[in-house]
Amino acid sequence: MSTLKIHNSYSRQKETFEPITPGYVGMYVCGPTVSGESHLGHARPYITFDVVFRYLQHLGYKVRYVRNITDAGHFEEEGREAEDKISSKAVLEKLEPMELVQKYTNLFHWAMNLFNTIPPSIEPTATGHIVEQIEMIKKIMADGYAYEKNGSIYFDVKKYAAGHDYGKLSGRKIEDLLEATRELEGQEEKRDAADFALWKAAPAKHIMRWNSPWGEGFPGWHIECSAMATKYLGTRFDIHGGGMDLQFPHHESEIAQSTICNGSAPVKYWMHNNMITINGRKMGKSYNNVIKLTELFSGDHPLLTQAYHPMVVRFFILQSHYRSTLDFSNEALQASEKGLKRLWDAYENLQRLRDRSSELQETAADPELDERLRKLMTEFDTFMNDDFNTAKVLANMFELVPVINSLKDKTIALTGISRATFDLLQQQFYTYLETILGLTSVSAADNEKLKNVMQLLIEIRKEARSRKDFVTSDKIRNQLATIGILLKDEKDGNISWSVE
RNA sequence: GGUCCCGUGGCCGAGUGAUCAGGCAGAGCUCUGCAAAAGCUCGUACAGCGGUUUGAAUCCGCUCGGGACCUCCA
Known part of the structure; x- marks a missing residue:
């Protein structure tokens, strides 16, 4: 049998898969930010990596699959108004931040269940690992690769890049990144525009806040994945997955943090799924073209003429290769x-x-x-x-x-x-x-009583047909059709049926 | 502006040097009381132009078109 080859985003080529520890695979996949409802675009990575998880197990590997829940609510990274997505939304909905997080986490799990994805082995939350994140930041500071400014901690990208190939994963040149092509607010604290936050001091109205050696604040977006992956998969693990849009800056930053903290590059194989597009454009909140999973399952959306079963969506996604865009x-x-x-x-x-x-x-x-x-x-x-x-x-x-x-x-x-x-x-x-592939039946006919009733109707219809009483036989078939049950006369005289 | 990717028949979508992708839709036929389902047959597609090659959708160049990332993003 041929051996498994994986396209490694880091090397940009297919490589033979050899786990770090024979027989075992550690896989980390970036999970959802639970500040809102999941949409079709979110379905792709979780279905894609569900199949990866299933296939690795099929090959006989013992797989530990870690997928986080981002529930900490970060700043619009380095940007504009300092705003915490989760806490600001919570005010609108008059919910406690954690109440909101719980609501969307539940909704996410509900959808993942309908997609027949196998739950990850560990599903850690960012808020549950504040301590680990702080410890990691402390270590990076001790190594001299981060600096404090007004209670916030930034990673020193220029210093890191001097000894490591920052930008390799996302195909970027450090010189370009340091050039600071964009003028964004809140950048003045940083020494270089390319630097990213490890910890942010919390403004007074910020609801989610934790104590730290640098005052009250909250973790930067990238550090949570580094901390949780290290904790559950070790300093070096096999596969890290996520959407292509996370390659930069998220995954690039992850590599930098973990490399400094743990002394080695964290991931052997980077895998990135491509985007789902709609009219050729990426589906995303900022494009205002999302179709929520609830809308997809109910058909309640201007672009949809009907509801779609979750298995249809899963099948739709699996009909294309995960590295291609899917329209x-x-x-x-x-x-x-x-x-x-x-x-x-x-x-x-x-x-x-x-x-x-x-x-x-x-x-x-x-x-x-x-x-x-x-x-x-x-x-x-x-x-x-x-x-x-x-x-x-x-x-x-x-x-x-x-x-x-x-x-x-x-x-x-x-x-x-x-x-x-x-x-x-x-x-x-x-x-x-x-x-x-994790597909299941879409039929709603798994009901013993219904099966028995159908058996009865089929018997009656068979009898009617045998005496050429087509009025009765057609009546049975037509009436059932209006209910949504289709009868099919097979070649061998049997009658099969299915629920639409 | 920088970096990168893509352009396949009506729609979706594999494929990356020579051989059939596949699905849906459409046409014809077979089976059938009728219907549905099923089966069989059918489209000679690879953005355009030029080049390399015995041979290109597949490699190279240019042109046109679309997109992603560079900011939260799956």
């Missing part, structure tokens, strides 16, 4: 909805074929077909190993769909393929669809 539209989502249904129907047909497994032979009557199927399935692994190419895995699955449906319709005899290939089909579809 959202109502039309694209509808296409995904139909595609997912077709794929899942075939998967269910495949499972039902087990009832006919006695027909199988050890050797395939159609070796060419048999070989083709095996190749398509072997490639699942090849594609995933090539930097998690879920799009190609799904494409191959779709190539198998007509074959599965033909086996079911008996257009292709089960003897055409070998028993081993049949078993492999069963196994690979289950493993990939459910275990690795």
Whole structure:
């Protein structure tokens, strides 16, 4: 089997994945800032890295997956009016800051659950690690790479850059960064424009504040990830993930802080997912083009003609490669909805074929077909190993769909393929669809009583049809259709049904 | 202004030197009491121009268009 290759943002190329400690993987992913509702754009990294998490486990690694909750509310970093997003919003909503944080954390977890993402092994909060952050800042100061000004602490980027390659991750030149092309307020405390805050003194009206050796204040945005990653994954860990927009300054700063504090670069493989765009433009608050997850699930948005099941969104995201931009539209989502249904129907047909497994032979009557199927399935692994190419895995699955449906319709005899290939089909579809890609059924029909009622109606309809009483049979089918239940007369005389 | 990325058939989207991506939509056919589903067949796409090469959507150059980061951002 081929080995896993990961595109490392740091080296800008695919590298063979070799964990620092054989058999174990430490992975850190930047989590959400819970000052507001999550939107479609937020779904991408968490679904992407959920698949990474699942695949690494599938490969047999023991993975510790850490994803933080940013609940500390920072300044508009180095900017404008000193404003704490979380506390100012809390005043508007007349909530305690932590009440607001809790509300959006709950909402985030609710959505992640609907997406069928596996919860991280550890989900630390920034406010729960103030002590660790302060300790880290103290160490950086002791090493002489940070300085205090009016109760705030800044990281000395120029000094760091003299001995380290600051800017390598984000492809920036330190000279350009030091040039200070922009005039922003609140910069006068910093020695260089490129410096970033490790700790900020809290203005009087700032609600979230903690005691520190430098007075009351709150941590800078970047330090929380460094502190929590170090605490739970050690000074050097395997994978750090996040959105591309975090590459600079967030991840660049993380590298600098951790390198000074821990004496080594923190991360072996940096992974960045690309953005979801809408009409070609990044989805984001500042662009005013976000579609919240609640709106997506309810269909309550001007750009949407209908509600979309969370699995459709997950499937939509997995149909593209994580490093490409993904353009959202109502039309694209509808296409995904139909595609997912077709794929899942075939998967269910495949499972039902087990009832006919006695027909199988050890050797395939159609070796060419048999070989083709095996190749398509072997490639699942090849594609995933090539930097998690879920799009190609799904494409191959779709190539198998007509074959599965033909086996079911008996257009292709089960003897055409070998028993081993049949078993492999069963196994690979289950493993990939459910275990690795994390897809689930979108059907709402998992109800015993409904199933029994449907069985009854199907019996009555069968009887009606057998005596050519099409008025009755059509009535049953049409009435059910208006309720949203579709009956399908199969070729073999069976009747299947599905809830829309 | 600086750095970087992208431009694939009606839509979404893989692919990065020669071979079929795939999904959705559309057309035709088969099956069927009808319908739905399913199956089969069909589009000869790679922004434009020039170059390298036996051969380029894929490499190089230029032009046009779009975007990201440089400020909170997934």
